[in-house]
Amino acid sequence: MRFEKEINEANQELYERVLACLNQDRFPVILGGDHSIAAGSVSASLTKYKHVGILWIDAHADFNDEKITPSGNIHGMPLSAVCGCGPDSLVSYSSDRADPLNVVIVGARSIDPLEKIKLKEKGVTVYSISDIHAEGITAIIRKAILTAGKGTNGIHMSFDMDALDPTQAPGVGTPVNNGLTQREAFIICEEMYKYDKLVALDIVETNPLLDQRNMTGILASELVLACLGNTDYR
Ligand SMILES: [Mn+2]
Known part of the structure; x- marks a missing residue:
């Protein structure tokens, strides 16, 4: 569990600040990191x-825990932690957990073998990049929104810029080929806005030191605007 103490300290403060924002009925946009x-x-x-x-x-999938992680990297564990599937130490400041049946991963193409087994055991829905190739992003995101929205009071979208193809978003720490196109990323955000169930948005892994001419940063900011209803014509 690399940098566990530092990450937990930062996350506890972030938790309090995001909660304060939500309690004022505002919409938090959380920039990673x-x-x-x-x-x-x-x-x-x-x-x-x-x-x-x-x-x-x-x-x-970010669904590893302290027992199955191949790397010890905590950025590979947050989804598991918020679902109550470990490590509990990452979410010790809160007693609320997500139901894995309302959790949907879109764009996955690099999942560890034990992580894959655990995702299936817990009932998380995973739409891999090949599902998107086969069915198209619009159909996939609409199904994903239905699953995440079913019986819930809203949807938290956590958008990792490495979902995109590295040619279009090079400024990320762990790039993986065969990613989403810019257009597919915008469709996801536009559908989220249309559905009107978004309660909070993370946009993460944008790293200016790895970026080329700030293209990943600019794209990330445009995706945030699309989630908030920015469009070319209305
Ligand atoms: Mn991630």
């Missing part, structure tokens, strides 16, 4: 709204 911050931000949405679906847009 690596994906470990979602342990704090998603926990705040759960505390405020209790039953919250999670849409996890990511090349990875």
Whole structure:
């Protein structure tokens, strides 16, 4: 569990700040940082709204825990932690957990073998990049929203920029080929806005030191605007 103490301290503070924002009926946009911050931000949405679906847009599943992690990287564990599937130490400041049946991962293409088994055991829905190839992003995201929204009081979307193809979003720590196109990413955000169930948005893993001419940063900011209803014509 690398940098556990530092990450937990930051996440506890983030949890309190996101919760304060939600309690003022405002819409929090949380900018990462690596994906470990979602342990704090998603926990705040759960505390405020209790039953919250999670849409996890990511090349990875982030569903490892302290026992099965191949790397010890906590940014590979936050989704598992907020679902109550460990490590509990990452979410100790909150008693609210997500139901894995309302959790959907979209864009996955790099999942560890034990992580895959655990995802299936817990009932998380995973739409891999090949599902998107076969069915198209619009059909996939609509199904994902239905699953995450079913019986919940809203959806927290946690958007990892490494879901995109590295040619379009190079400024990420763990790039994986065969990713989403920019257009597919915008469709996800536009559908989320249309559905009007979004309670909070993380946009993470944008790293200016790895970026090229700030293209990943600019794209991330445009995706945030699309989630908030920005469009070319209305
Ligand atoms: Mn991630």
